[in-house]
Amino acid sequence: MKPSTELIDGHYDPKHARNAVKMPLYLSSNYVFSSAEEAKKLFEQKGVQPADQDHAAPQDMIYSRLGHPNLLLAEARLAAYEGTESALFFESGMAAISTLFMGVLSPGDTVLHSTPLYGGSDHLLRGMMHAWGIRLMEFSPAEPIEQIRSRMLAAEITPSIRLIYIETPANPNLQIVDFKQVTELSHQIQQLTGIKPITACDNTVLGPVFQKPVLHGIDVGVYSASKFIGGHSDLIAGALVCSREWANKLRGVRSQLGSTASPHTSWLLTRSMETLELRMEAAQRNAVQLVDFLKNHPQVGQLYYPGLLPPDHPHHHQASGSGSLMSFELKGGRSAAFQFLDALRLVRHAVSLGGTESMACHSATTTHSNVPAGIRQLYGISEGLIRLSVGIEHVDDLRADLAQALVHAASATD
Ligand SMILES: Cc1ncc(COP(=O)(O)O)c(C=O)c1O
Structure with a gap:
C-alpha cells in the first residue's frame, strides 16, 4: 500500500473488533491473560517488539501504560507513513522530548543542539537537564561544520557528546539545519571518540508529510503531535519515530515514566492521520x-x-x-x-x-x-x-x- 493508504487502511482487520469499520476505543486499563504461561511470556518480552512481529498485533496486551490496541494502531500507521521501523506516541510533545532525553543521557553527558529550539525544549535543556548535570553546547543553523568542530574541540567536550538535537525548520523563525551537516558531525565525533552520538530532529513543523529526517540518516524524528498530526487543535500528544532497536529502548523508558499516549488520545490521532x-x-x-x-x-x-x-x-x-x-x-x-x-x-x-x-x-x-x-x-x-x-x-x-x-x-x- 502507498503511505497515504496505510494511514487509512493499514494494520487493522475489522474481524478483530466485531467487524467495526473503525477500530473502537479500548477503554480498558488492563487485559486478561489466556494462561499463566502466556502471562509469564508477555512479562519476559515486556515492551519489546520482536523483529518478526507486526506493530499492531491484536494480542500481547498487559496494561495500558505499556501498550493498548489504539496506541499500537496509531504507531503502526505513523511508522508506515514515515518509512521507519517503529513509532511511539506520548501524551504530549514534551513527554516525547523528555523521554528521549532521559532515555539517552546520563549526568556528565553533553547535548549539542541547534538554536532556536521550541521554548519548552530550550527551557527543559537549560533548566532541569542542566541541573541534573547535562552540559550544553549550541550552534546556529548557519554555522559551518568546521567551526562547530573546532569550538567543540576547544571546549574539550567531544568525548561527552551523546546527543545532537536539532529542530528544523525551527520554531518560530523557520531557520533550517542541514541534515547532511548533522550526520557528518555525528560521524566525525564517532571517529574521534569511538562513540556515535545519537542524532534527533524535532520535525513538528514540516513532518511527516514534507520532511522525513530518518530517511536522511537522522536517528530519531521527534513530534509535537498536538500540531499537524493531531491537526484539529483538540488534543495534546507527541511522537518519536526511529529504528526498532531505538524504539524498544525508548518504549521501556516511556513505560517507566508513564508518558504513554492514552486510548482516547491514540484514537483521536488515528482519526486525524487519515486526513494528514x-x-x-x-x-x-x-x-x-x-x-x-x-x-x-x-x-x-x-x-x-x-x-x-x-x-x-x-x-x-x-x-x-x-x-x-x-x-x-x-x-x-x-x-x-x-x-x-x-x-x-x-x-x-x-x-x-x-x-x-x-x-x-x-x-x-x-x-x-x-x-x-x-x-x-x-x-x-x-x-x-x-x-x-x-x-x-x-x-x-x-x-x-x-x-x-x-x-x-x-x-x-x-
Ligand atoms: C516545535 C515544537 N516542539 C515541541 C513542542 C511541544 O509539544 P507539546 O506542546 O505537544 O508538548 C511544541 C509545542 O508548541 C513545538 O512547537
Whole structure:
C-alpha cells in the first residue's frame, strides 16, 4: 500500500473488533491473560517488539501504560507513513522530548543542539537537564561544520557528546539545519571518540508529510503531535519515530515514566492521520498565497518562510515542501505586533500551530518568553515578530483578515 493508504487502511482487520469499520476505543486499563504461561511470556518480552512481529498485533496486551490496541494502531500507521521501523506516541510533545532525553543521557553527558529550539525544549535543556548535570553546547543553523568542530574541540567536550538535537525548520523563525551537516558531525565525533552520538530532529513543523529526517540518516524524528498530526487543535500528544532497536529502548523508558499516549488520545490521532496529507497540502497552498501577499506589504519587514530560500539551499534537498508556518517582523516592533494581534478577527490569537484554523502569536512574550531576552535577541526572536500558522480556511478570508489587521498595526507606528 502507498503511505497515504496505510494511514487509512493499514494494520487493522475489522474481524478483530466485531467487524467495526473503525477500530473502537479500548477503554480498558488492563487485559486478561489466556494462561499463566502466556502471562509469564508477555512479562519476559515486556515492551519489546520482536523483529518478526507486526506493530499492531491484536494480542500481547498487559496494561495500558505499556501498550493498548489504539496506541499500537496509531504507531503502526505513523511508522508506515514515515518509512521507519517503529513509532511511539506520548501524551504530549514534551513527554516525547523528555523521554528521549532521559532515555539517552546520563549526568556528565553533553547535548549539542541547534538554536532556536521550541521554548519548552530550550527551557527543559537549560533548566532541569542542566541541573541534573547535562552540559550544553549550541550552534546556529548557519554555522559551518568546521567551526562547530573546532569550538567543540576547544571546549574539550567531544568525548561527552551523546546527543545532537536539532529542530528544523525551527520554531518560530523557520531557520533550517542541514541534515547532511548533522550526520557528518555525528560521524566525525564517532571517529574521534569511538562513540556515535545519537542524532534527533524535532520535525513538528514540516513532518511527516514534507520532511522525513530518518530517511536522511537522522536517528530519531521527534513530534509535537498536538500540531499537524493531531491537526484539529483538540488534543495534546507527541511522537518519536526511529529504528526498532531505538524504539524498544525508548518504549521501556516511556513505560517507566508513564508518558504513554492514552486510548482516547491514540484514537483521536488515528482519526486525524487519515486526513494528514490532505490537510498539510491544503494549508501549504494557502500559505504560499499569503507569503505572496505579505512579502511586499509595506508594514512587513523580514518574512521567514522556507519556500523563499534560494533553490540551492539544503532545505530544498531535505524537504519536499515548505509547509504552512511562517513568521514575519512588523515594522513598529512590539506595539505594532500587539495591535495586529488584537485586531485579528478570523485568525485566532493563540500559541499552537498546525490546526485546521489559522493561528498567530507574538513569540517573544508567549512561546519563547522563558528564553532569556538577550538570547532571544541573538536567535532573532524580535519584539516585532509574529508567527503565523496557516490553516485550511478559504485563502481570500485569511488575506482579508491579515490586510485589515495590518492597517491597525500601521497605526501603532504613526
Ligand atoms: C516545535 C515544537 N516542539 C515541541 C513542542 C511541544 O509539544 P507539546 O506542546 O505537544 O508538548 C511544541 C509545542 O508548541 C513545538 O512547537
